[in-house]
Amino acid sequence: xxxLVLAEHDNASLKAATLSAVAAASQMGGDVHxxxxxxxxSAAAEAAAAVSGVSKVLVADNAAYEHQLAENVSxxxxxxxxxxxxxxAAATSAAxxxxxxxxxxxxxxxxxEIMSVESADTFKRPIYAGNVIATVQSSDAKKVITVxxxxxxxxxxxxxxxxxxxxxxVHDAGISTFVGEExxxxxxxELTAASVVISGGRGMQNGENFxxxxxxxxxxxxxxxxxxxxxxxxxxxxxxxxxxxxxxVAPELYIAVGISxxxxxxxxxxxxxxxxxxxxxEDAPIFQVADYGLVADLFSALPELEAAI
Amino acid sequence: MKVLxxxxxxxxxxxxxxxxxxxxxxxxxxxxxAINPFCEIAVEEAVRLKEAGVATEVVAVSVGPKxxxxxxxxxxxxxxxRAIQVEVEGSVEPLVVAKLxxxxxxxxxxxxxILGKQSIDGDNNQTGQMLGALTNMxxxxxxxxxxxxxxxxxxxxxxxxxxxxVKLKLxxxxxxxxxxxxxxxxxxxxxxxxKKKPLDVLTADDLxxxxxxHVTQLRxxxxxxxQAGIKVEDVAQxxxxxxxxxxxxx
Numbered sequence: 001x002x003x004l005v006l007a008e009h010d011n012a013s014l015k016a017a018t019l020s021a022v023a024a025a026s027q028m029g030g031d032v033h034x035x036x037x038x039x040x041x042s043a044a045a046e047a048a049a050a051v052s053g054v055s056k057v058l059v060a061d062n063a064a065y066e067h068q069l070a071e072n073v074s075x076x077x078x079x080x081x082x083x084x085x086x087x088x089a090a091a092t093s094a095a096x097x098x099x100x101x102x103x104x105x106x107x108x109x110x111x112x113e114i115m116s117v118e119s120a121d122t123f124k125r126p127i128y129a130g131n132v133i134a135t136v137q138s139s140d141a142k143k144v145i146t147v148x149x150x151x152x153x154x155x156x157x158x159x160x161x162x163x164x165x166x167x168x169x170v171h172d173a174g175i176s177t178f179v180g181e182e183x184x185x186x187x188x189x190e191l192t193a194a195s196v197v198i199s200g201g202r203g204m205q206n207g208e209n210f211x212x213x214x215x216x217x218x219x220x221x222x223x224x225x226x227x228x229x230x231x232x233x234x235x236x237x238x239x240x241x242x243x244x245x246x247x248x249v250a251p252e253l254y255i256a257v258g259i260s261x262x263x264x265x266x267x268x269x270x271x272x273x274x275x276x277x278x279x280x281x282e283d284a285p286i287f288q289v290a291d292y293g294l295v296a297d298l299f300s301a302l303p304e305l306e307a308a309i
Numbered sequence: 310m311k312v313l314x315x316x317x318x319x320x321x322x323x324x325x326x327x328x329x330x331x332x333x334x335x336x337x338x339x340x341x342x343a344i345n346p347f348c349e350i351a352v353e354e355a356v357r358l359k360e361a362g363v364a365t366e367v368v369a370v371s372v373g374p375k376x377x378x379x380x381x382x383x384x385x386x387x388x389x390x391r392a393i394q395v396e397v398e399g400s401v402e403p404l405v406v407a408k409l410x411x412x413x414x415x416x417x418x419x420x421x422x423i424l425g426k427q428s429i430d431g432d433n434n435q436t437g438q439m440l441g442a443l444t445n446m447x448x449x450x451x452x453x454x455x456x457x458x459x460x461x462x463x464x465x466x467x468x469x470x471x472x473x474x475v476k477l478k479l480x481x482x483x484x485x486x487x488x489x490x491x492x493x494x495x496x497x498x499x500x501x502x503x504k505k506k507p508l509d510v511l512t513a514d515d516l517x518x519x520x521x522x523h524v525t526q527l528r529x530x531x532x533x534x535x536q537a538g539i540k541v542e543d544v545a546q547x548x549x550x551x552x553x554x555x556x557x558x559x
Contacts, residue, residue: 132529
């Protein structure tokens with residue numbers, strides 16, 4: 001048994017999600033190798049070689065892989081997959097983009113966003129936005145799997161000493177090119193990666209009032225989210241939406257402010273470790289999932305909270 | 310330019326889906342069904358391309374049992390010109406859907422195929438990318454902006470931490486994310502008109518695709534229940550609990 005993990009990296013460094021993917025791969029048994037596909041990515045490869053439990057790092061260092069275009073990287077991974085039983089990656093936007101192409105090239109299914117490894121061919125994964133957990137068994141000899149990073153404890157980033165091996169194969173499909181990138185300029189962490197998220201709902205009354213969340217978010221290094229009701233009411237843009245059709249988050253601390261707790265919102269945040277709800281309606285369904293509920297008017301509670309932390 | 314847009318019939322997003330007591334499957338008896346929200350955004354984008362004079366024809370396609378014709382009629386009411394149902398029984402895996410769609414792509418030769426990034430039932434997020442691999446087309450997944458420019462398309466994509474723009478040679482695949490557009494509501498006259506628009510039915514045999522199964526669902530279960538916690542008296546008590554009990558803030 002052997003597993004190839006596709007590394008999540010930006011050429012200069014290895015992203016933490018890779019450590020969770022290696023953890024999942026280790027549970028599948030056998031050797032764990034990591035593929036770093038990029039350009040001038042030796043620093044990321046060296047970081048991968050130090051990861052605990054990794055026995056070999058493959059480096060495909062070529063301009064064709066610089067921006068990890070799915071059309072190119074999928075051809076490389078599909079070729080290398082010949083030597084492995086499993087191809088695994090953390091379910092980041094890069095891997096979600098690339099791995100289904102790999103699976104199709106190999107004529108196998110992809111098992112998306114597994115939460116646990118039950119056996120070599122059986123996994124648990126959330127469906128219906130996490131309202132139901134399915135146990136699925138793959139009949140493919142070669143498995144392509146993405147891993148929900150929040151479900152696996154990261155392996156140590158240090159302590160390993162894997163051999164680094166260069167891969168010469170260059171695949172340039174020639175059908176796509178990178179134009180540009182706009183990485184969020186906000187000092188705040190990204191919604192899906194933040195360890196603290198504070199979200200506002202319809203109770204915020206308007207977009208201007210979302211500024212009441214800013215000071216608290218700054219103090220807690222939190223990302224700011226919103227319920228679908230707040231987005232539909234035009235208070236804030238769509239990309240802030242937490243919920244079944246928005247972003248799924250599972251931070252250490254989730255603070256829901258003026259959010260009633262519609263099913264569609266709960267589906268996006270109920271895996272958070274600690275949930276706080278602030279709402280003036282004591283019967284709001286959000287209190288049924290909250291660890292700490294505060295029945296209060298948010299316009300007085302928020303300034304108090306900001307001052308108290 | 311012809312645009313093919315794929316739609317899926319799924320449980321309405323407001324329905325709380327539950328596992329059956331025996332764990333055999335989810336309980337979908339008498340639940341409201343709807344067009345998958347991301348597919349609705351795909352239809353809207355295709356219709357906007359037509360309204361802008363970029364697309365000349367919008368063809369909606371759905372893979373599913375006869376009931377999915379309802380969602381195809383919705384797509385027609387939203388502005389698609391004609392529809393194709395690929396008739397299959399039960400649920401089929403993304404790889405098979407991608408193979409069936411490849412067959413439709415070969416018949417229809419669209420310049421652009423727009424799909425939702427994922428369906429809210431299986432949450433797989435695979436079909437568009439798989440179709441890309443099978444047809445050797447480039448893909449702009451999780452799109453928040455689509456600009457056709459001559460024989461290529463620029464797609465701005467929602468990636469972790471920001472946006473990325475890629476230029477793809479046509480024909481190409483686009484999968485939609487939430488920010489791409491806000492779908493319109495179908496007007497009553499358009500719903501009436503949609504009933505008269507052509508809807509063809511194809512089978513997997515017509516497309517030369519064998520329905521295969523690679524994954525078996527052994528059981529389903531509800532997620533671990535969250536215990537309702539406590540109500541705190543005031544902000545001071547809340548902060549104290551967060552610091553000293555939950556230890557999530559310093």
